[in-house]
Amino acid sequence: MAQPVETLDDVLRILGEHEDHAHRTLNMVPSENAMSGLAKLPLLLDCYHRYFFNEGDQAERWHFRGAQRLRDLEMGLTVPLLEELGRARYVSVRPLSGLNAMTLALATLGGEPGSTVVTISPDNGGHYATPSVARRLGLRIEFLRGLDPHTLDFDHAADLLRRVRPALVYVDQSHCLFPVDVARLVATVRAASPETLVHVDASHWFGLVLAGVFPNPLDEGADSFGGSTHKTFPGPQKAALLTRDPDIERRIRDTQGYLISSHHFAATISLGMALLEFRDFGGADYAKAVVANTREFGSLLTQRGTTVVAADRGCSAGHQLWLDTEADGVPPREASDRLAQAGIRVNFMAGLPGFAGQGVRIGLNEPTYQGVTLNDLPELADIFTAALRGTTPAARLADRTAQLRRRPRFGATxxxxxxxxxxxxxxxxxxxxxxxxxxxxxxxxxx
Missing domain, CATH: 1.20.5 (Single alpha-helices involved in coiled-coils or other helix-helix interfaces)
Structure with missing residues (x-):
């Protein structure tokens, strides 16, 4: 039951206690990341309160004048940096979140009500919300399926595409250890249903794509891609859509006008600042370290007796690891509680591909941003394993976690x-x- 919060003193106390705890904690939730204090600054300023709709700087369109002096921070900073790092000709920074970007992409590219959209089955990591959002928009859903939780069946995909001729293939891995082979999927789509568009939701891979560590979906032949900007990319909770196709850009612009009003202009500026830091202060090194840290941490946990999914395949190609703690005698919720007491935050959830019940999902993206290196991983694996097994007092483990949290983070110093x-x-x-x-x-x- 919630405790009453009655005064501003109460609010500040709770916020302060949280901040103190956060600075002693490693967040290993793969769908979250931190960003720099500098990039948070716009969220405190007047720009947080303002609308901005006049991307073209047309005199007759300054109906809302509050952001007029700040236009270049979106159109001269955030948008050009996304075009540069995302290798795109056109960018929309209107979406507020990954799911909001999904809604905009489906509404724009999914066709008229009654059209078919093909997406990835949840059994292969497809996002839980995609079918529901598509159906709310009047679209029919068919699923790409796989030979195992990590591999699509491209023969099945070709047969499905020839049969249903969808308006859109929406690639939406949310639970993902290994990314879809976008180039092969696009080739399959072009051969089986040439009029079908391909959009890649790269929310979990966004930072890895912008750093050039993962292939850019546009280079692989996709018509568009996008996603949230706070998972493997250390930015604000926002999202973007990118394309090289002027017709798709026009359609997105026409649709976003009635789906999204305020696009959280201050967060857009924060995104630009985070992109600038990412480009100029080690973003590529950070992204490479995320992948290296993830694979190494999966190996270290396996060596210590924890059941890590896909250990025979290197555990992961990106930032996520999935742990079957139930197989090790620790229910996932209890595992999460034990780790939290040791200063480590993780996901426990149902719906992970291949799991009959719940599993534990972790990410090395934020620990890497916070400065954890390969040299730190044996200590982190020891803390993690001791917490799961309950072999060391949690307070002692939490002190060791706090020491790891004091590493110099990536980004501008x-x-x-x-x-x-x-x-x-x-x-x-x-x-x-x-x-x-x-x-x-x-x-x-x-x-």
Whole structure:
């Protein structure tokens, strides 16, 4: 039962306690990541409150003038960087989240109501929401299926495509250890149903794609791709769609106008800042380290007796690992509780391909961003294994986790005396103070 939170002092206390705990914790939830303090700055400023609709800077379209002086931070920073790193000619930064991007892509590319969309079966990692969203839009759904949880059956795909002639193949791996071979899938689509479009939801792979560690779906022949910007990419909770096709760009622009109003302009600026850091301060090294850390950590856990799915295939090609702790005598929810007490956050969930019940899903994306290296992984594996087995007091393990959390993170290094940091702190402080000074309400002295 929720405890009452009655004052601003209560709010600040809870936030402060969470921050203290977060700085001692390793987050290994694969669908989450951190970003730099600099990139968070726009979320504190006036731009957080503003609409922006005038991408073309047309005088007659400045119906909302609050973002007029900030236009270049979207059109001269975020959009060009996504075009550059995503190897795209056109970008939409309207989507608010991965699921919102999915809705926009299906509404744009899925055809008229009654059309068919082919997507990946949940048994092969397809996103749980795709069928429901598509059906709400009046679309029919058919599934690509696989020979095992990690491999598509391309002969079945060719037969299905020839039979149903879908408007769209929507590639939507959410639970994914090994990515779909997009080039082979596109070739199968072009041969069996040439008019069908292919969109790749790369939410989980986005940072790996932008860094060039994973193949770019557009280079592999997909018509468009996109996804959320806070999984393997260390950015804000937002999303983007990218294409090289001017007709698809026009269709996205026409559709987004009535599906998305405010696109969280401050988060768009945060995304641009995160992209700039990613490009100029080690994003490619970070993405390579994510993959190397994941494979090595899977191997270390296997050596210590934990059942890691697909250990015979190297455990993972990206950032996710799946653990069958039930097979090791520890129910997944209990495993999650034990790890949390040791300062490690993980997913436990049903629906992982190949699992009859629940499993534990972990990611090395945020620990890598927080500075955990290959040299740290034996210690992390020891903490992880001891927590699962309950062989060491949780408080002692939590202290060891906190030591790992103190590593220098990836990204721009901004020293305490840096003019850049001083400027950011001045902006943030002024924003907080000016809002309170101008408020007619009385704020407690402790605030």
């Amino acid at each position: 901004v020293g305490a005396g840096s003019p850049l940091l001083r400027g950011a702190l001045e902006l943030a402080t002024n924003a907080l103070l000016s809002e309170q000074v101008n408020s007619p309400n009385t704020v407690p002295e402790s605030v």
